[in-house]
Amino acid sequence: MDTELAPRPGAKPAGKREQTKVQNRQIILEAARIVFAELGYGATTVRDIIRATPLASGTFYNYFKSKEEVFQAIQDESALRIRPRLREERAKAKSIEEFISGTFRTFFEFVAADEQNFHAIRRNTDTLRVRMDTPEIIAGFEELREDLETAIAKGVFPPVDADYLMAAIVGVAFEIAERMLRRDPHDIEEAARFATELFMGGVRALPHRKSA
């Protein structure tokens, strides 16, 4: 073994204490992701997560106070990854069409890439289909509303009820995302086109299908 390894200049010079703290948190989150995917969220116990970890039960509670909180951390992490992309997409939009289609396309792309996670949540106890919104996800909804209000102020959007419009976009995004994931292959463009045309011109503007 090396006697004394000088820390490389580029490496983060964090103290050992702080380092393992970050590490343990990640160990727990990663174990939880695997266990949730295996058993489904509903059937998973805190003990299952701990067992999938080299840590003791007491240690778990130094980091999270329940499986809900672990779950929330995983979801929030996803939310924090996608939110900047959505904001950017909407900021550079020069029209309603770009605003709407950019939002849906980015969201559906993300969901398709994050499918694993998206599904584990739904697989709950029994046959119940579940959707859970964490604070960071809800904050993403608020960002959408702010962006809508800004766009309305700039005259890009007509002066509509931004709160309801945000709710409608969110509802359509999640519900269509779920249907998209059930189709093989996942056609992101098709889903984005459908949602965009709905918001652009209503039912009559939706793409027509070959077969009735």
Place this chain on the structure above:
Amino acid sequence: MDTELAPRPGAKPAGKREQTKVQNRQIILEAARIVFAELGYGATTVRDIIRATPLASGTFYNYFKSKEEVFQAIQDESALRIRPRLREERAKAKSIEEFISGTFRTFFEFVAADEQNFHAIRRNTDTLRVRMDTPEIIAGFEELREDLETAIAKGVFPPVDADYLMAAIVGVAFEIAERMLRRDPHDIEEAARFATELFMGGVRALPHRKSA
């Protein structure tokens, strides 16, 4: 005590056994409704429900195998109450506009009347917002899709993707319903008008607001 009470002719002549079975089921469901409303769904235990009942713990398990199942029964009961109304509303629709507005108005009316129940579900552990769809609720979604397909076949609707359209209607309905309930007073007409106009003509067709 009365020696022998002949059953009144009008009363249902069900055997005692069958009678208490129905009764006990209702006792449990009613207790559960109260407890869910009090503690929120997440915090409630099976024992809490049993305690709110004159029955023994073993009896509970003769009727339901978990609190999830009780919850599901309550939700399914709601779903079975509203589904016929929705079907009827859509069956008598003579245009897209009637189909869409009838669906949303009926749904929002029901949710406003059923607000108690609608809220107890959401109040879960922690700050998580939750939506759970039971089999009967999902069956309601399928009915909507069938009705859409029928309407498309009849030429009332253009030949669009009925699965995605159903998903969009469901998403908007639930998401706007939630927002509507947060407003005081609950303006069912406003919510129905918003959703209907969105589906009739897209964002540009939405009612304009007085103040930006």
Place this chain on the structure above:
DNA sequence: GCAAAAATTGACGTTGCGTCACTGTCATAT
């Protein structure tokens, strides 16, 4: 009325929960 069938009861073993006294490790001062 009596015996068989069915439903209710609650005590019991089991499992997961969250805590806390103890132990080991790291950061800092001497």
Place this chain on the structure above:
DNA sequence: ATATGACAGTGACGCAACGTCAATTTTTGC
């Protein structure tokens, strides 16, 4: 280098809820 105090990890423990089942009570059919 070493001492010291602060902090993180450990796992056994008491507790609460779970689901079961043998015993008991109630209902039914004869």
